[in-house]
Amino acid sequence: MLSSASREYRMSFELLLQYLFSGITSGSIYAIVAIGFNIIYNTTGIINFAQGEFVMLGGMTAVSLSAVMPLPAAIACAVVITSLVGALVEIACIRWLRQPSVLRMIMITIGVSILLREAALHIWDEKVRALPYFTGNECSSISILGAHMSPQVLWVLGVCGAMVIFLSIFFRHTLTGRSMRACSSNRMAAVLCGINAKNMVTISFMLSAAIGALAGCVISPLTQTQYEIGTPLAIKGFTVAILGGLGNTTAAVAAGLLLGIIEALSISVVPVAYKDVIAIGILLVILFFKPAGLFGNKETGRLSEF
Amino acid sequence: MKRLIPLCVLAVFVTAVQVAVTAAGQSFYLTQLTMAAYYTIVVIGLCMLMGYAGQISLGHAGFFAIGGYVSAALVTADFSAFARSGIGHAFVKAGFLALGKDAYGSAVALLNPCLACAAAILAAVAVAFLIGVPVLRLHGHYLAMATLGFGSIIYKIVLGTKVFGGADGLTGVPPFVLVPGLSVSGAMAERVPNYYVAWFLVCAAALFMHNLVDSRAGRALRAIHGNEEAASAMGVDTARYKLGLFVLSAVFAAVAGVFLTHYNGGIGPSEASIMKSIRYVAIVAVGGMANLWGAVAASVVLNFLSLRGYFGSYDEAVFGAILVLVMLFAPNGILIKADVWAKLGKRIHH
Numbered sequence: 001m002l003s004s005a006s007r008e009y010r011m012s013f014e015l016l017l018q019y020l021f022s023g024i025t026s027g028s029i030y031a032i033v034a035i036g037f038n039i040i041y042n043t044t045g046i047i048n049f050a051q052g053e054f055v056m057l058g059g060m061t062a063v064s065l066s067a068v069m070p071l072p073a074a075i076a077c078a079v080v081i082t083s084l085v086g087a088l089v090e091i092a093c094i095r096w097l098r099q100p101s102v103l104r105m106i107m108i109t110i111g112v113s114i115l116l117r118e119a120a121l122h123i124w125d126e127k128v129r130a131l132p133y134f135t136g137n138e139c140s141s142i143s144i145l146g147a148h149m150s151p152q153v154l155w156v157l158g159v160c161g162a163m164v165i166f167l168s169i170f171f172r173h174t175l176t177g178r179s180m181r182a183c184s185s186n187r188m189a190a191v192l193c194g195i196n197a198k199n200m201v202t203i204s205f206m207l208s209a210a211i212g213a214l215a216g217c218v219i220s221p222l223t224q225t226q227y228e229i230g231t232p233l234a235i236k237g238f239t240v241a242i243l244g245g246l247g248n249t250t251a252a253v254a255a256g257l258l259l260g261i262i263e264a265l266s267i268s269v270v271p272v273a274y275k276d277v278i279a280i281g282i283l284l285v286i287l288f289f290k291p292a293g294l295f296g297n298k299e300t301g302r303l304s305e306f
Numbered sequence: 307m308k309r310l311i312p313l314c315v316l317a318v319f320v321t322a323v324q325v326a327v328t329a330a331g332q333s334f335y336l337t338q339l340t341m342a343a344y345y346t347i348v349v350i351g352l353c354m355l356m357g358y359a360g361q362i363s364l365g366h367a368g369f370f371a372i373g374g375y376v377s378a379a380l381v382t383a384d385f386s387a388f389a390r391s392g393i394g395h396a397f398v399k400a401g402f403l404a405l406g407k408d409a410y411g412s413a414v415a416l417l418n419p420c421l422a423c424a425a426a427i428l429a430a431v432a433v434a435f436l437i438g439v440p441v442l443r444l445h446g447h448y449l450a451m452a453t454l455g456f457g458s459i460i461y462k463i464v465l466g467t468k469v470f471g472g473a474d475g476l477t478g479v480p481p482f483v484l485v486p487g488l489s490v491s492g493a494m495a496e497r498v499p500n501y502y503v504a505w506f507l508v509c510a511a512a513l514f515m516h517n518l519v520d521s522r523a524g525r526a527l528r529a530i531h532g533n534e535e536a537a538s539a540m541g542v543d544t545a546r547y548k549l550g551l552f553v554l555s556a557v558f559a560a561v562a563g564v565f566l567t568h569y570n571g572g573i574g575p576s577e578a579s580i581m582k583s584i585r586y587v588a589i590v591a592v593g594g595m596a597n598l599w600g601a602v603a604a605s606v607v608l609n610f611l612s613l614r615g616y617f618g619s620y621d622e623a624v625f626g627a628i629l630v631l632v633m634l635f636a637p638n639g640i641l642i643k644a645d646v647w648a649k650l651g652k653r654i655h656h
Contacts, residue, residue: 114626
């Protein structure tokens with residue numbers, strides 16, 4: 001009697017752990033998308049609605065390139081190509097506008113996201129693709145505390161963690177990163193110091209496209225890539241960015257993991273068809289009651305912290 | 307009287323198109339023109355919300371879907387169990403429920419489409435009110451994302467709910483009898499009357515909004531668009547006016563949804579998709595914010611071309627490109643208002 005009860009407890013503990021890991025995996029991707037939002041928001045004050053499309057483009061390009069070159073080279077090329085697309089978007093649609101209104105920028109980036117998605121549909125097709133697993137295959141699994149998962153989960157966590165560390169070093173200790181921070185805190189003063197603010201905006205688009213593309217590559221074996229995955233990712237990434245307080249990268253990581261875990265646990269309560277409704281519901285509730293985010297008051301919500 | 311000139315032009319144009327198309331023996335064009343008319347009603351409401359109240363909504367397809375789906379679900383549902391009850395009897399007597407037989411010969415009780423229409427509009431009003439109160443306190447990106455989130459929640463709900471038919475949507479919606487002899491349906495013989503019903507609704511919606519702009523409420527809304535703080539300081543109850551217009555535009559969208567669902571005989575989840583919402587916004591942008599007649603013209607042309615399939619597989623790409631190009635090069639719309647033309651003319655004369 002006792003042993004069966006304890007086995008049941010162990011089962012549910014393992015199940016919980018399983019849910020937690022799957023939540024952390026998708027959560028870390030949301031966090032990367034949110035950081036992509038934040039980088040562009042901090043340098044320009046624009047929310048780039050096409051952010052999710054960078055993730056999609058990275059995954060799709062890498063899948064195609066992996067047919068002709070080794071996987072690491074394919075991923076590297078996909079990241080470079082996507083960041084060039086990011087630069088192109090900025091140069092074509094944003095660089096030359098003089099003090100565009102927020103409404104105008106929202107509509108332009110939404111239009112760009114539709115164009116990128118439709119371009120992907122016509123370059124590739126509507127089929128679902130995936131990169132091969134980085135180590136092992138879809139059957140190999142490792143077990144941690146009794147929970148089984150794919151080694152790819154460790155790749156996702158490792159790469160996302162490395163990206164966050166790289167970004168914080170980049171923004172604190174390199175000249176370019178510090179110039180970008182200067183632009184975001186006071187653009188006029190930065191320009192007077194001889195910083196080319198326009199180039200910093202281009203770099204911020206390239207950087208956020210690049211990290212989005214890399215995230216799209218590492219998640220591709222697990223969740224697959226299709227031309228349509230961008231918009232849901234953008235909504236969730238934005239939810240995370242708001243949850244953490246717009247512009248705050250450290251908080252975005254925490255908020256991303258939080259949303260991922262909530263979503264994963266919610267599957268055991270509500271039907272899978274409504275999974276996205278939970279995330280969007282959280283977004284609406286946060287927007288209505290605490291638009292500065294969970295981790296900030298009104299002041300820090302406005303301050304941009306990389 | 308001068309204010310009504312655009313309306314008269316529209317009415318004459320609509321009639322002329324019908325006569326010409328029928329005379330040419332190509333009356334199949336009227337089907338797409340009728341559908342375009344219903345989408346235009348959504349555009350009219352959104353144009354007022356964006357242009358005059360300055361509030362962007364990326365979720366208006368959600369209200370269209372609420373209208374269409376609620377009425378479709380109600381008129382196709384079988385109320386025979388309810389009809390046997392005491393209140394049900396009264397409903398049957400009053401003509402609210404119609405007893406009949408379905409294709410398999412079993413008895414069914416169907417709800418009167420008028421009641422379903424009223425319920426759908428009430429549902430849209432309730433949702434718009436509940437969403438509008440918190441959402442309209444937001445600005446800029448937050449407002450855009452909140453309405454986008456609302457739209458995608460509606461999409462996910464209709465896609466994942468059995469009552470709404472999931473990915474297949476609802477079909478078998480019966481004709482909506484407006485008066486004896488005139489019903490909203492896709493029947494070939496009723497093409498011409500339906501065309502006029504749709505365009506009558508467009509004219510009525512446009513006239514209503516046109517008068518609203520010149521009223522006290524319209525002046526308040528324009529003040530809000532100009533500078534919300536200033537309007538508030540002058541004693542305009544900004545929250546109330548914004549909410550009122552939001553609910554009104556939701557009602558327009560819901561009415562369009564009800565009528566188009568009866569016209570098509572069904573509704574699918576694509577009507578609730580985010581892309582549909584963005585399409586409405588793109589059309590308003592082309593016509594020019596706060597330019598009612600421009601939005602109507604843009605809506606008819608673009609919806610007609612899209613429904614006829616002229617854009618092929620590039621349909622969505624065309625709307626994306628339109629949105630980007632218009633916002634980059636002509637943020638005030640490509641169809642400039644008449645008074646701007648007049649001003650330009652004066653400048654040339656001087």
